[in-house]
Amino acid sequence: MDSQVTENAKLAEKYKEDANQCFNNQDFNQAIELYAKAIELNPNVAVYYANRSFAYLKTECFGYALTDADKSIEIDKSYVKGYYRRAAAHMSLGKFKMALKDYETVTKARPNDKQAKMKYTECNKIVKKMAFEKAIAVDDVKKSIADSINLENIVIEDDYSGPKLEDGNVTLEFMEDLMETYKKQGKLHRIYAYKILLDVKQLFMKQSTLVDIAIPDDSKFTVCGDIHGQFYDLMNIFKLNGLPSPSNPYLFNGDFVDRGSFSVECIFTLFGFKLLYPEHFFMSRGNHESQTMNQMYGFEGEVKAKYTAQMSELFTEVYNWLPLAHCLNNRVLVMHGGLFSRDDVELTEIRNIDRNRQPPEEGIMCELLWSDPQPQNGRAPSKRGVGVQFGPDVTKNFLEKNDLDYIIRSHEVKSEGYEMAHDGKCITVFSAPNYCDSMGNMGAFITLRGKDLKPTFVTYKAVPHPDVKPMAYANSLLSLIC
Template identity: 45%
Template sequence: MAVSTPEDFDVLKSKGNACFNECLYSQALSFYSDALKLKNDPIILCNRALVHLKCENFGSALSDSSAAIALNPQNTKAYYRRGMAYFALTKFTLAGRDFKKSILLSPTNHAARSRFEECKKNIKRLKFEAAISNVNIRASERLNIDDFFVGESYDGPCLDHDGKITESFIESMVVHFKNGKQIHKRFVAQILLRVKKIFEELPNICEVSIPNGSTFTICGDIHGQFFDLCNIFEINGKPTHDNTYLFNGDFVDRGSFSCEVILTLFAYKCLLPKHFHLLRGNHETNAMNALYGFQGELTQKYGKSFTSIFDEVFCTLPLGCVLSEQIFIMHGGLFSDSEITIQRLNAMDRFKEPSDNGVFSEILWSDPCDSCGKFPNKRGVGIAFGPDITKNFLNKNGLKLVIRSHEVKDQGYEIQHGNNLITVFSAPNYCDQMGNKVLLLRFPCGAFIRLKSDMIPEFITFDAVSHPNIPAMFYANPYTKIL
């Protein structure tokens, strides 16, 4: 048996560094992990934490940074990187403590100082939002469409005073968006008020069937990629009574056309309330929207006053769907509680922001893994659940298949857990970063799943289409741009 040497450790470290510099993050993780098997080194732990940050594995970044600090309490980079992970998870108080410690250890660390100030701003913002949330009158109740006057210079589509949405209005709105224009605030308000009423009447877990002769299409994350959304409709047909769609959360954030995406989806929901379905993702939350772009984009395009109204509407979105009594669809994943049933999910109060843990958080954040059992999620929120957990949930609820989204997949989809679970992701060239097949070893595909009454999934993959030169994350909080 060969004995490892210090040279082996140095070689693995160098290979990890080289892969990191080439953006080959999975390979970098592998080399750093192999090096750590030879020597529990705080520098390698800190390096691996940075790779986890790049991969948005914020829970793993916290773990590695904390381990590096335990080995070397003077490691300023470890405090800084742990602070970045806490910041990405919107734990601003904990992030601020780590940035402050990094400053104490390295007073010239200007990046840590600026991020510490940003933490203080966010803590202040959250306190203000909590205070105004206690006011009895909701933002939607204060909204009066007559406060919005449509001037003669407006050249976009219009709604009547009753706000009834037609196919013609949606088609004109989409063309208007493609031309780089916005619809009038009055019509945004009308769409929001109408769709909110529709969502409020729905259960947490909707029950839907596929009639003979109809098609049911399930799309995963869109993330503000409006032109790719339009391409889905080009490929698969526009939504109709016989061409039903379900969009499985994460409509907004990251991509820089989130307003166009969400208004198009909400308008179709109003037009076809029983044939167009929208489920909540982890990015239909105030905490994510404040960091990852939607609030910034919304403020620039329509004004800050609309952010609280969108918060309200997002809190009315259903959390899941049972399709033809066979398939359970939700954005994230399954649960730490093995006794969860559809009945218990329907008994939850969904009309609020999710907590950091528990069933509400897990249905939005959890991820599948290959090993049996339940584990801490590498994201730092939700759980990682194995094939035994999926099988138990299906058996307990008399179902056959789980379909979820939430994760980028090389081909746009992946079948896991012994064919009991499918992940589908519909944002090709995600964040404009995955178009280079050579460097990233990924195919820039999105996918959607098409089903008919026989319930046999058909997978359709598609490439990204071009969009105006506004990069992903353009509207995001600049302190999230660690990736």
């Protein structure tokens, strides 16, 4: 019996070494499988769980990462890396107070660890800032950033030669000029940036939480998934599929920003087209169109670097008004995340969501932004730690209840850029190829025609971009993760 235990322990170590190699090669899913094999053979080794936790962090399975970090600490309460991993998982989920406790444990165990001290200090700053903002917030009268902006006080410098709005309006010429300027790493003047944000906020405020889109029989319609600040890949989509226009309408299904370091360029391009073609260009909110995500994953830092802190607050206001879902010809529902923890959700309930807020941690608004499909029937706790995982039976019941054909969602990296799950009734589309310059995935978009709404997939590889690394503007605490 002892020899078998020894043999298992040796083999488990071999799996761990192989997993570490896969991790170093950025094959995180294979690493996760190999760590799991090591755990199966020898389940009482803290490092196996901590390593798998790190791999889960890399694949954005923050819920699983948290569970594994907890397990590594349960096995060995003095295992410092376990606390590091748990802190990173808490940070990724925006649970800053809980992360702070773990960083405190690390700094006490390693008082000379400069990196641990820095992370504790940074996390402490965020917690204090949030406490301060909560203390000064007035619940009944929250002053709008939009109302405090006076465009007449903004001066256009004589040497500015970039794109200019025509009589305050977006035109096709302006959009073409803007995209060319961005390709050359130029910048839009802040007066026009603010004007676009103020105008697009007014436009989104008039839209429903669930937007109905009518696609004529012979017309093409394109659905794109996550863009994540990959501006040059966004330009490639337009090159492959044509610029947006009344005869070439688009729906971008959330996560326009964060991670990629050209998020400002992406969002102003998308908002510009929304203003130019309000009835033919659509945008859904993703889980990254939120203040907490933007604080952590780069967008807030990028806006502050390229513009102002005030503008980053205005973006938060605008994002609160983004629609949460779109329905194509009353047959196909499109949302960023997925379905629900309840079986009785109807489209009317989605229409009636009060969306002008930061995403809650539970309920149907949260699930629209965060949920993921799973292959087995039923539901399970989310691998991300937010939302729910839902099976083919859940999709089937929802479609039957609401007289729909299928759903389209985004939110997950897929190696081919898309995936058809749940007997073809749950389609994932992800439009950021070689996500974070490291995943090696294809990007994809979906085209369909009004008469049959049959999805056609177009896939493409990443294109070159200027030498600015992903997460260049992200919070320094995330250096543990990315």
